[in-house]
Every structure is written in C-alpha cells, then in structure tokens.
Amino acid sequence: MPVSITLTVNGKTTALTVEPNTLLVDAIRQHLSLTGTHVGCDTSQCGACVVHLDGVSVKSCTTLAVQADGRSVVTIEGLAAPDGTLHPMQAAFKEHHGLQCGFCTPGMVMSAVDLARVNPDATPDEIRHWLEGNICRCTGYHNIVKAVESGLQAMKTGASAQAAE
Amino acid sequence: MYTFSYQKPSSVADAVAVLTGDDDAKAVAGGMTLIPTLKQRLAQPSALVDLGSVPGLTGIRRDGDALVIGAMTTHATVAADATVRSALPALAALAGGIGDPAVRHRGTCGGSVANADPAADYPAAVVGLGATVITDRREIAGDDFFTGLFETALEPGELITALRFPLPKRAGYAKFRNPASRYAVVGVMVAETAAGIRVAVTGAGPSVFRVAAMEQALNASFTAAALEGISVDAGDLNTDLHASAEYRAHLVTVMARRAVEAAR
Known part of the structure; x- marks a missing residue:
C-alpha cells in the first residue's frame, strides 16, 4: 500500500506518495526528477548514489524512501549556489x-x-x-x-x- | 524487491507486538544487509517494521565497569565516540573498519548482531569481550547468543535493545578484510578480561567461535610469541572464492598475533 512521506530535498519540502519498497534514489530521480544522483552498481558498493541524509553521507540505493520520511536530503543539485556558482x-x-x-x-x-x-x-x-x-x-x-x-x-x-x- | 507493507512503531513494545503478530514481518534497523537482500529477492517479508523512529534505542553510556550501547547506534557513532575511544578503543577500531563511511552512517550494532553474518565484525566483539545482549525481555550472554550461520538465540519477535560490554584490561582487534566488501575474511578479537583471556574469531567459520588453546597460551603470557605454533583446525572452516579453509586457518593465527600486538 502506498505511503505518504515528506522529504526536504535541497531545502525544499515536498510531499510524496511512494511504495514501501521505493528506494530513496528512485524517489529522488524518478519522483523528483533530480537525476544528478546516479545508480552505478545498485549493490551498495560503488557510491555513485551518495546523498546527505540529515547531514551525513549515505547510499541512497540502499535506503528506502520511507526511511527518509520527515528528514532532510541534499543531493548534488543542492550544492551550487542559486546563481550557479559552484560549491x-x-x-x-x-x-x-x-x-x-x-x-x-x-x-x-x-x-x-x-x-x-x-x-x-x-x-x-x-x-x-x-x-x-x-x-x-x-x-x-x-x-x-x-x-x-x-x-x-x-x-x-x-x-x-x-x-x- | 517484492512488495511489503511498512510499519513505523513508536515504541519497542509496539514493534514487538507487530513482529509477534506476524511471523513474516521483519524488523529493519539500518538496513545495510536487509535492503540488499530484499533487492536480490532473497527475502519476502510481509511487512518491514522500521526501528528508526523508536525512541531509547540509541546512545552510548558508561555504566560502572561497562559500556552500554543502544542497538540502533550506528557504526560511525561508535567509532567516533570519545567514551568508546578512550574506554574500549578496540571496539571503536572494529566499528570504524566496517564497510565504508556511508555504510557506517546507516548500519547499526544491534542490526549486525541480530543478523549474525558469519563474516561480520560485531560477533567477534560480543563474544571476544564477553558482552551481554540485552533484548526487550531478557539478557543473553554473548557466549550463548550466536548459535550458527545467521542464527541466534533470539526468539521470534524478540528485539535487541542494547549491548553491554564489560571493559577489559586491554583488548585488540585485527581483521584481514575482503578488499571489495570489507567483510572479515578472518577477524580476531583478543581481550584480557577480569575472568581471563578471551579470543574470538569471526569470518573463518559458520559462526563466531573462541579458541581455547590461544586463550590458555595468552593467559600464561600475553605476547604474540605465545601464539607460536598454535593453529585452528581447518576442517570446520569456510571455503569460498575468497579464501580456502586452510588459508583461513592460517589467517586466524596471524590475525590473533596482530590483535595481541594491537591490544591496549
């Protein structure tokens, strides 16, 4: 049964409806269309999917979207300044x-x-x-x-x- | 992944109630083993019971001559904690050598112990340090906890809430890690405790085990040289694509010597 969750991604709070087995990386890439976070191995080895969850680096291919409910996520898109100045x-x-x-x-x-x-x-x-x-x-x-x-x-x-x- | 429902209990009692009422429900702590298992469709739980929001399961405190670590405390927290680093540096080193930083930010000590992976590091700490596994209903001695390959003394629905590590006089952990997964090909915890020396080996056999001959030798002389000529029987050890049983048996002695040298 789908679950309603709230994620604050790159400072913007969004309500999402996801299946319990939706990975955080899929919520980021497919639901939020933030495709800067990559899926490389899909087996927790390669780190292409690393994002910050409440300020610490995690593998978003090995985190469920529901586990991030109510929490803050920063992706690669969230690093540069709004005017495009690189981090x-x-x-x-x-x-x-x-x-x-x-x-x-x-x-x-x-x-x-x-x-x-x-x-x-x-x-x-x-x-x-x-x-x-x-x-x-x-x-x-x-x-x-x-x-x-x-x-x-x-x-x-x-x-x-x-x-x- | 197969489909499953999702439960987010707000107390240990609620979590236990869900797990007890549904044999196919599974608790998820950090999920660093369970989520890959689900992705490979090697498990098909009816529900995941997420312990992430259950209060009272995290934190590290000194309790007399012991450290009590909440089951949901992450490896990164244990590795960086000032109390652990000063009172039980071997445990901080062990936690800091699990997986990689992103895995250590999610993986928990309770999850690792409950999962009882034969190549996990924590079982060597629980048995080698003579820890006690505290659950929602009882306390289980580390020596009685691990009963086989991925098998523990936990009853259906029983949840680990904390681990209690009595502080040793000194302890050291050494592991020969798989360079890809960082799991222990062989890991050895050596500890000098009030009740004598303990030597616990992970990675080598189907489950963590102690080596009585090494404990006796180190009781007589706590030096790497005391382990000269003592080896474990390869007959009971694992063979896989990473290492043969004979190689693992050799590594047990080498890692035990290194653990003695690292002990402080």
Whole structure:
C-alpha cells in the first residue's frame, strides 16, 4: 500500500506518495526528477548514489524512501549556489580535473563534502580511506584525491571568510 | 524487491507486538544487509517494521565497569565516540573498519548482531569481550547468543535493545578484510578480561567461535610469541572464492598475533 512521506530535498519540502519498497534514489530521480544522483552498481558498493541524509553521507540505493520520511536530503543539485556558482568542492573537482567520464562524480563530491564535517584537515591517505565506498571505474583516483584535498582547504577558507563577514 | 507493507512503531513494545503478530514481518534497523537482500529477492517479508523512529534505542553510556550501547547506534557513532575511544578503543577500531563511511552512517550494532553474518565484525566483539545482549525481555550472554550461520538465540519477535560490554584490561582487534566488501575474511578479537583471556574469531567459520588453546597460551603470557605454533583446525572452516579453509586457518593465527600486538 502506498505511503505518504515528506522529504526536504535541497531545502525544499515536498510531499510524496511512494511504495514501501521505493528506494530513496528512485524517489529522488524518478519522483523528483533530480537525476544528478546516479545508480552505478545498485549493490551498495560503488557510491555513485551518495546523498546527505540529515547531514551525513549515505547510499541512497540502499535506503528506502520511507526511511527518509520527515528528514532532510541534499543531493548534488543542492550544492551550487542559486546563481550557479559552484560549491568549493565542485570547483576543486573542475580545477584539478577530478573526473574522467563523470559518472561517479556526484557521489565522490557528496562523500568529499561530508569528509569536511568529520576531518577537514584530511591527509591524502585519509582521503583515500574515506572514499573507500566510492568507486571510479575510470580509475581517476589520483586527481580525485588532489581535488578533495584542495576542496577541503577551499571549504575551510570559505567558512572563515563567512565567519569574518 | 517484492512488495511489503511498512510499519513505523513508536515504541519497542509496539514493534514487538507487530513482529509477534506476524511471523513474516521483519524488523529493519539500518538496513545495510536487509535492503540488499530484499533487492536480490532473497527475502519476502510481509511487512518491514522500521526501528528508526523508536525512541531509547540509541546512545552510548558508561555504566560502572561497562559500556552500554543502544542497538540502533550506528557504526560511525561508535567509532567516533570519545567514551568508546578512550574506554574500549578496540571496539571503536572494529566499528570504524566496517564497510565504508556511508555504510557506517546507516548500519547499526544491534542490526549486525541480530543478523549474525558469519563474516561480520560485531560477533567477534560480543563474544571476544564477553558482552551481554540485552533484548526487550531478557539478557543473553554473548557466549550463548550466536548459535550458527545467521542464527541466534533470539526468539521470534524478540528485539535487541542494547549491548553491554564489560571493559577489559586491554583488548585488540585485527581483521584481514575482503578488499571489495570489507567483510572479515578472518577477524580476531583478543581481550584480557577480569575472568581471563578471551579470543574470538569471526569470518573463518559458520559462526563466531573462541579458541581455547590461544586463550590458555595468552593467559600464561600475553605476547604474540605465545601464539607460536598454535593453529585452528581447518576442517570446520569456510571455503569460498575468497579464501580456502586452510588459508583461513592460517589467517586466524596471524590475525590473533596482530590483535595481541594491537591490544591496549
């Protein structure tokens, strides 16, 4: 039997009717037409589907939409400013060419942004460990790690600039 | 996934009532095992009983010489918790080595213990540290909890509410992990407790088990060298595409030595 749920996605609260077996990623992609979140493996391995649920990174292919009822979701579409200015982590991925085909990138960026919450001064080694659940089949890890390192620094600078204002 | 109905109980009693009234209903904690299982159509529950909104099932507190961890506490929370890190660092390390960060943000200690996956890390902690599994109706000693492959002493409808870990003098956990899944090919928890040494092995057999010969040797001398020449019989161990039983038997001794060296 369908269930009515409320999700706040990228700051916008939406009421949805979903089947209990609807995955969060399907609610995001199909019900809300936010197709930036990708399904790569569909088996919790690859991390292309990573979104933030109440501020922490989760695999939306392994979360039911009903489990997110009443909670806040941020997807890759929610990172850039309304005027299109890239989030510092997105800008760092662009600057350091932290992508090849780009399929894994939304999940990589969402995981990387969450790393700033846990370990804003992560070393390259710690970044690699943090990204264990994000697989890049182009094997572009070297530039991804460089991008994340730079993005973490930019997020710190941005945060201190905001605090100074 | 097959279809199922969805229940969101607001108390442990409500959850137990639904599970008891419907043999085919299944509780979901973090869902990190159950949801993939459902996606592969390996299970067909009539209803999912979501424990995510049940109050009182999360949190970590010091209770005398023990740590009590709510069943719905995530691996990420256990790994990062200051109390766990200082009082029982082996458990923080174990929780921090499960899956990957996104999995640790959802997966829970109660879910892992109830699922009793032969390659899960938590069973080694429960048995190796001599923990007690607290349910809605009783307390079960860790040694009596795991009864076989994916089988536990839990009755139908019985819910784990918390785990109580007595604080050891020192403990260490070492695992040889599958690089793809991060499950334990072999994981060993070694603990020096008030009642003596405990050595618990996960990943190697159908269910977690203790190694008496290693416990005796470490009781005499808590050093990696004391384990020299002690090995487990490969006859009872798992063989799969990741490792043969003989290789797992070898790894048990290697991981036990590393766990002793890591103990603090």
